Amino acid sequence: MATCFSAARGQLAPSIGYMNPAGGEAGQTIEVLLGGYDWTPDMQVFVLDPRVQLEILDAPGPVIVPEPPYWFGGAVRRAFPLPRETRARLTIPADMPAGIVRWQVANANGASSAGRFIVGQGPEMVEQPGRRGTQDIPALPVTISGQVTRIEEVDQFRFTATQTGPMSCTVATHGLKSPLNAVLQIHTAGGQLVADAVDTAGRDCSLTFTSKAGHQYLASVHDVNFRGNRSFVYRLTLTQGPRVVAAIPGAGRRGVTRMVEFVGVGLASGEPVLESTTREVTFPADADATSFRYRLETQHGTAPSFELFLSDLPQTTEPAAQESDAHPLNLPAAITGTIEGTATEDHYRLDGKKDDVWQLSLEAARHGSPLDMALSVLDPEGNQLAENDDLPETTDAGLEFTVPADGAYQVKVADLSGQPGHRGLTYRLVIRQPVPDFTLSLPELLNVPLDGKASLEVKATLISGFNEPIAISIAGLPEGISAADELSIPAGKTSLAVELTAAADAAAGAALVTVHGTATLGENKLSRPAGQVLLASTMKPPFSIEGERKNDVTKWPRGTTFPSPVLIERDEGFDDPLVLEMASGQSYHRMGITGPELAVPGGATRVLYPIFLPEWLQTSVTGRMVVNGVARLPDPRGNMRYVVSRLKDRLGFLPVGALLKISSGVEELQVVQGETFEIPLKIHRALQLLEPARLELRTDETTEGLLSAEEVQLPSQQNSTQFRVVAGTHAELAGLHELTVRATVMKDEKYPVVAETRVQVSIAPR
Numbered sequence: 001m002a003t004c005f006s007a008a009r010g011q012l013a014p015s016i017g018y019m020n021p022a023g024g025e026a027g028q029t030i031e032v033l034l035g036g037y038d039w040t041p042d043m044q045v046f047v048l049d050p051r052v053q054l055e056i057l058d059a060p061g062p063v064i065v066p067e068p069p070y071w072f073g074g075a076v077r078r079a080f081p082l083p084r085e086t087r088a089r090l091t092i093p094a095d096m097p098a099g100i101v102r103w104q105v106a107n108a109n110g111a112s113s114a115g116r117f118i119v120g121q122g123p124e125m126v127e128q129p130g131r132r133g134t135q136d137i138p139a140l141p142v143t144i145s146g147q148v149t150r151i152e153e154v155d156q157f158r159f160t161a162t163q164t165g166p167m168s169c170t171v172a173t174h175g176l177k178s179p180l181n182a183v184l185q186i187h188t189a190g191g192q193l194v195a196d197a198v199d200t201a202g203r204d205c206s207l208t209f210t211s212k213a214g215h216q217y218l219a220s221v222h223d224v225n226f227r228g229n230r231s232f233v234y235r236l237t238l239t240q241g242p243r244v245v246a247a248i249p250g251a252g253r254r255g256v257t258r259m260v261e262f263v264g265v266g267l268a269s270g271e272p273v274l275e276s277t278t279r280e281v282t283f284p285a286d287a288d289a290t291s292f293r294y295r296l297e298t299q300h301g302t303a304p305s306f307e308l309f310l311s312d313l314p315q316t317t318e319p320a321a322q323e324s325d326a327h328p329l330n331l332p333a334a335i336t337g338t339i340e341g342t343a344t345e346d347h348y349r350l351d352g353k354k355d356d357v358w359q360l361s362l363e364a365a366r367h368g369s370p371l372d373m374a375l376s377v378l379d380p381e382g383n384q385l386a387e388n389d390d391l392p393e394t395t396d397a398g399l400e401f402t403v404p405a406d407g408a409y410q411v412k413v414a415d416l417s418g419q420p421g422h423r424g425l426t427y428r429l430v431i432r433q434p435v436p437d438f439t440l441s442l443p444e445l446l447n448v449p450l451d452g453k454a455s456l457e458v459k460a461t462l463i464s465g466f467n468e469p470i471a472i473s474i475a476g477l478p479e480g481i482s483a484a485d486e487l488s489i490p491a492g493k494t495s496l497a498v499e500l501t502a503a504a505d506a507a508a509g510a511a512l513v514t515v516h517g518t519a520t521l522g523e524n525k526l527s528r529p530a531g532q533v534l535l536a537s538t539m540k541p542p543f544s545i546e547g548e549r550k551n552d553v554t555k556w557p558r559g560t561t562f563p564s565p566v567l568i569e570r571d572e573g574f575d576d577p578l579v580l581e582m583a584s585g586q587s588y589h590r591m592g593i594t595g596p597e598l599a600v601p602g603g604a605t606r607v608l609y610p611i612f613l614p615e616w617l618q619t620s621v622t623g624r625m626v627v628n629g630v631a632r633l634p635d636p637r638g639n640m641r642y643v644v645s646r647l648k649d650r651l652g653f654l655p656v657g658a659l660l661k662i663s664s665g666v667e668e669l670q671v672v673q674g675e676t677f678e679i680p681l682k683i684h685r686a687l688q689l690l691e692p693a694r695l696e697l698r699t700d701e702t703t704e705g706l707l708s709a710e711e712v713q714l715p716s717q718q719n720s721t722q723f724r725v726v727a728g729t730h731a732e733l734a735g736l737h738e739l740t741v742r743a744t745v746m747k748d749e750k751y752p753v754v755a756e757t758r759v760q761v762s763i764a765p766r
Contacts, residue, residue: 011541012038012583012628012644013110013447016103017083019090021126021145022176022233023118027094032117035083035230036060037584038628040107040642043086044510046534048102048114053091060084062597063582064230069151070591072618080179080229081584092119098293098305100175104445104534106510108641111445111536116176118235121293121305127155130701132732134158134218141239146221148180148232154222158189159238161211165300166266168243170206171221172235173199180232181224189216195272198224203370208243208265208272241301242266245274245424247294248317249336250367251309252283258315262296262306263424270300274424283310307368313430318346326410331358332432337413339371340421345414350431352403357464359434362397362413364427371425372417377401378410385409389416400434400464434464440517440530447536448481450636451504455497458515458530460489467492470517472530474498477513480506481537489517502537508635510536539643542574545629546648548606553622553652557659559615561751563608564651566627568600575603578631583646587624591617595625609651615755617655624650659686660693660755662743668760674729678722679741679759683714689745689753690716695723698740698756706733714743727763734765 017035024030034056036043041059063082098121102114120143127146128135137144137159146155161167171182184205185196194217195209211217221236244264252258260281267277277298284292293305311334318337319327326349329335337346352358364371375397376387388399403409413429439461448454458472472487480503489496515530548565556562566580580598592614600607611625629645661684671677683693693716697709706728714721723741727733738758745753 011109011538012646013112013536014039014043014105014107015081015112015584016105016115017081018176018178018231018233019103019115019117020147020230020233021124022178022235023120023124023145024090024092025120025122025124026092026096026098028124029089029091031057032088032090034086034088034105036086036105036112037081037083038109038644039084039086039105040109040630040644042107042641044106045088046104046106046510046512048104048512048532051093051096052101052119053089054103055089055091057087057089060086063584065582065590065592065594066229067150068592070616071151072591079586079590080231082582082586082590083230083584085230090117106534106536108508108539108635109644110447110538111510111534113444118172118175120235130704132702137238141237143235143237146234146236147230148221148223148228148234149230150228152226153228154220157219157236158216159219160216161213162240163301164211164213165240165270166208166242166272167211167217168206168208168239168241168265168304169219170204170237170243170304171199172204172237173233174202174204176233176235178231178233179227179229180234182234183222183224184236185220187218187220189218200224201370206243210270210272211240237304239301239304242270242296242298242303244296244303244306246367246369246426247306247308248338248426249315249334250426250428251311251315251334251336252281253314254283254287254310254312255285257282260308261317263426264296264303266300267296267298267303274422276423281308283308286310309367309428311430313432329411329431332430334428334430336426336428338423339415339419339425339427340423343421345412348411348413348429350409350411352407352409354403354405356403357433358401358403359432359464360399360401360411361430362427363430365395367426367428369426370417370419371415371427373397373427374414374416375399376412376414378412379404380407380409382410436466436521437463437526438466438470438517438519438528439463440470440515440528442515442530442533445534445536446500447538448500448502449538449540450502450506450508453499453501455499456533458489458496458498458517460494460496460517462492462494466521468519468521470519472496472498473516473518475514475516476511478507478509478511478535478537481535500535505636506537507637507639508537508539508641509639510534539633539635539641541629541631541643541645542571542633543578543629543631544569544645544648545580545627547651549652551649551652553654555656556613556653557657558613558617558619558655559658559660559755560613560747560753562611562613562653563751564611564625564653566607566609566647566651568605568607568629570605576631576633577602578629580607580609580627580629583626583628586626587650593617593623593625595627600629610751611651611653612752612754613653613655615658615660619655619657621655623653623655625653626650658755659689659747660684660743660745660753662741662755662757664741664757664759666759668762670762670764671727672764673727673733673766676724676726677761678724679739681721681723681741681757683719683743685716685719685745689747691746691749692716694744695721696742696744697723697725698742703733703737703739706730707737707739729766731765733763736760736762
């Protein structure tokens with residue numbers, strides 16, 4: 001998500017990274033981790049659906065720097081933000097429908113754009129963090145919330161088929177705005193690849209294969225480029241049954257019962273082939289709903305739910321065989337068509353009268369279709385009069401067309417995706433003569449500085465010549481935030497800048513504000529919602545920070561701590577202490593470069609910020625670090641808040657040769673569980689390192705609690721030793737492990753110098 005800056009001295013607003021697990025089942029109350037960027041202890045959280053509750057339980061933890069492995073070369077420059085994680089409680093009511101829910105956060109520095117999580121309909125599980133090997137799935141169907149946290153990580157899950165027939169698997173990432181481009185693979189217990197699916201276009205990936213009752217299978221998930229990061233969250237759904245990919249028609253008239261053709265894998269025969277089946281479906285009469293989820297029951301199992309849309313128009317389908325090149329339509333028209341075989345376009349014919357206005361909408365992506373549709377209108381001679389490819393933020397198309405003269409016109413719908421045609425590639429074309437109307441829209445967020453002003457832009461889309469003034473009303477403004485009593489978008493105008501003013505004595509806080517518009521058209525009064533905007537009143541940081549060397553680069557040894565001077569410019573009267581910490585947004589992949597939360601005494605204007613440079617950094621690549629300054633201050637109402645100011649420049653360094661090296665004389669050791677074994681070590685250190693070297697065993701989630709070793713203090717005049725390690729007796733320890741031994745020497749009595757060596761150890765069962 002984008003990092004948001006304000007004009008106030010590099011002030012840094014928070015942003016959302018992820019929620020893990022990335023959703024839950026209706027009726028559940030679960031604990032989740034919220035991952036956020038540049039968060040402070042006073043975060044406020046908002047769910048845009050009032051039925052769902054999300055409560056922060058703890059202050060954010062420390063900045064999390066990715067753990068090894070790391071990539072070098074060109075990949076170094078792709079830096080994901082560094083998160084903090086916060087425990088929270090998510091409560092989803094039992095009657096909550098399945099779908100995507102949005103949430104936002106705010107603090108005294110501003111509001112965030114929206115994050116997303118998913119409400120599911122069936123049993124849920126969470127990937128076990130830090131597990132060894134494959135996680136067992138006890139029952140199907142299930143949705144597993146997972147996270148690809150590291151580079152080269154592959155998550156594996158073992159399950160047993162309950163019947164012979166189609167098994168459907170989906171990895172959901174797109175609706176979560178997760179950066180993961182998933183690869184989903186299914187293997188037999190013996191390692192044979194059964195099926196796979198790859199996402200290279202930012203879509204969810206799905207597959208269906210034929211399972212055998214009682215047989216075990218492994219489902220694996222990883223990124224297409226083997227990237228990994230804590231923001232790479234996903235939801236893996238495993239269902240014993242077929243899978244629907246399209247419905248014809250894709251929408252139905254409210255309150256109508258009609259036949260619907262479902263297209264999918266294994267729907268009729270149970271075989272992993274694309275085929276169709278028909279069912280009688282009753283479309284709900286709910287005037288407020290725009291869609292509902294339908295679960296197709298078959299003799300081969302129940303398919304995962306599929307979204308069907310609701311309309312007030314009669315719905316038709318493209319005829320199987322057309323008598324002419326263009327299928328005739330009468331207005332209003334709503335037709336579901338397909339792109340099959342070698343065809344990449346369809347044509348429809350309409351008779352028009354001069355000055356008629358047609359509103360055309362062409363949807364595919366909204367219905368889950370991979371088609372990339374383009375829409376055009378042709379005159380009776382075949383000349384193109386109007387066209388549209390993509391509407392904002394979608395590959396679906398739409399336009400408004402005024403008929404220039406009486407005659408027969410063609411509407412051409414074309415697919416630009418390059419997909420091989422088949423029955424499951426559907427689109428929905430809607431053409432109607434619109435009545436004058438309007439819609440309104442808002443930004444997701446707005447930050448208003450205390451004792452200052454900000455403009456909230458309300459945008460209007462005027463439909464079919466609508467030309468009346470629109471009265472704007474605002475509900476939910478926090479105390480101390482005000483707007484003009486009478487607000488209106490003038491007739492014929494498409495936007496209004498609403499000036500909001502924050503009083504000097506207002507509290508720093510945030511609230512969801514609702515905006516509506518009303519207008520009179522003849523004898524009819526129209527009321528249209530604009531939606532909600534998260535409004536945050538912000539405090540200006542009374543200080544700024546910058547590097548003393550102003551982007552200059554200092555050569556510094558790898559494996560040591562670089563004390564980089566930082567200058568603090570304070571407003572008159574501000575002498576409070578503050579904290580310097582790593583900013584979430586960095587210019588390079590961190591590769592283990594870290595900085596602490598450094599307390600700055602009150603009144604200090606210059607400090608040394610310690611940046612640790614791991615020994616594996618490349619000496620040919622310049623490093624940069626950005627830090628934030630954070631101060632705890634009362635707002636005008638006495639509420640303690642935190643203000644954040646970002647470093648004006650960057651702290652630069654160029655790694656050079658290390659001062660400390662540790663090595664082992666063996667490449668691999670063969671040991672038995674329960675034994676004590678020794679690792680021969682040699683230490684090489686620069687002359688200025690006069691303190692003893694502390695040797696310690698570094699364990700990870702695969703060896704934590706299974707291997708142990710006492711720390712060793714190696715005097716400065718000693719350069720070799722035998723490091724003793726005890727192998728436990730737990731069955732999980734058997735196998736090949738890479739052990740890490742770390743050496744640490746203090747320099748200048750306060751800065752650690754660190755080196756590590758790795759040894760392969762093969763541990764045989766007792």
